[in-house]
Amino acid sequence: MKVRRFRGSRSSLAxxxxxxxxxxxxxxxxxxxAPAAAVSAFDRYAAGVEARLAGQHRSATGFLSPVSGAExxxxxxxxxxxxxxxxxxxxxxxxxxxxxxxxxxFAPGATAADFERLMRDFGGYPRYFSPEVTQAxxxxxxxxRFQTVMRVRQKHVITVVMDTAYDVSxxxxxxxxxxxxxxxxxxxxxxxxxxxxxxxxxxxxxxxFLWRLTTYWSYExxxxxxxxxxxxxxxxxxIPTGLGWAVGPFVESVPRESLEFxxxxxxxxxxx
Numbered sequence: 133m134k135v136r137r138f139r140g141s142r143s144s145l146a147x148x149x150x151x152x153x154x155x156x157x158x159x160x161x162x163x164x165x166a167p168a169a170a171v172s173a174f175d176r177y178a179a180g181v182e183a184r185l186a187g188q189h190r191s192a193t194g195f196l197s198p199v200s201g202a203e204x205x206x207x208x209x210x211x212x213x214x215x216x217x218x219x220x221x222x223x224x225x226x227x228x229x230x231x232x233x234x235x236x237x238f239a240p241g242a243t244a245a246d247f248e249r250l251m252r253d254f255g256g257y258p259r260y261f262s263p264e265v266t267q268a269x270x271x272x273x274x275x276x277r278f279q280t281v282m283r284v285r286q287k288h289v290i291t292v293v294m295d296t297a298y299d300v301s302x303x304x305x306x307x308x309x310x311x312x313x314x315x316x317x318x319x320x321x322x323x324x325x326x327x328x329x330x331x332x333x334x335x336x337x338x339x340x341f342l343w344r345l346t347t348y349w350s351y352e353x354x355x356x357x358x359x360x361x362x363x364x365x366x367x368x369x370x371i372p373t374g375l376g377w378a379v380g381p382f383v384e385s386v387p388r389e390s391l392e393f394x395x396x397x398x399x400x401x402x403x404x
Contacts, residue, residue, distance in 0.1 A: 166343035166367060170228035174367045177230060178346050181365060185311070185348055195309050195352050196361050199236055207238040207359065212395055214388060217363070228343065231366045231387040235395045240357040242402040244308050247351050247358050250401055251312060252302070254280045260401045264393060266293075276302040283322075286390065292341050293325040295332060308353040316345045343367045360398065364391050 257268035
């Protein structure tokens with residue numbers, strides 16, 4: 133069977149795509165828990181990323197992933213450098229999708245101590261990362277390791293509210309170089325948030341918007357400011373059969389937009 137291409141003006145094409153996304157959101161069904169094979173693949177992939185980062189963090193030279201000369205100029209102008217790192221043959225797992233993005237930014241006038249102080253202020257996250265983070269608090273601390281919980285709200289055609297828990301650890305090479313790792317330990321989708329009917333969906337009821345999230349920060353104080361890199365690896369449900377051409381770009385854009393929002397929010401908070 134031939135698949136006919138949509139023909140028409142740009143405005144009509146955009147309207148058609150929006151209709152498809154709305155149809156997708158309206159027909160979202162419960163997807164259940166992440167497939168065990170996908171979780172294992174995610175864990176193996178994350179272990180490889182962490183081995184690479186551990187190597188980078190052993191020396192001040194090469195502490196951050198390199199950027200080109202043109203990209204360095206963009207950073208000095210206050211722009212972000214965003215890279216998609218998802219491997220072409222590893223993005224689509226059985227019943228799941230893996231997403232890997234990296235973002236780099238430069239905050240003039242900031243120090244490594246400023247950055248670490250900001251990232252450790254979990255109670256301040258609703259101010260720094262509004263409107264995505266609506267609640268946040270530290271549950272426990274053991275040295276440079278923290279257990280935290282947050283309520284996050286994401287709106288991309290449909291609005292999803294999740295209660296999340298993280299294991300967060302910080303490390304330093306020296307006073308000017310540091311890093312952190314944040315691993316999700318629980319992600320629960322919330323139904324009817326803010327109402328008397330609010331409750332967490334069971335594993336079988338969840339839609340698979342986000343199953344796993346690991347975030348890596350690396351930061352270096354130099355050239356009169358702090359250069360920051362964030363890498364995020366997430367695991368989500370796969371795209372329903374037959375809708376990949378329509379909603380694929382949308383689904384893949386959500387992790388990027390979330391990473392960009394986080395990076396810009398940190399830059400704005402450091403300026404203040």
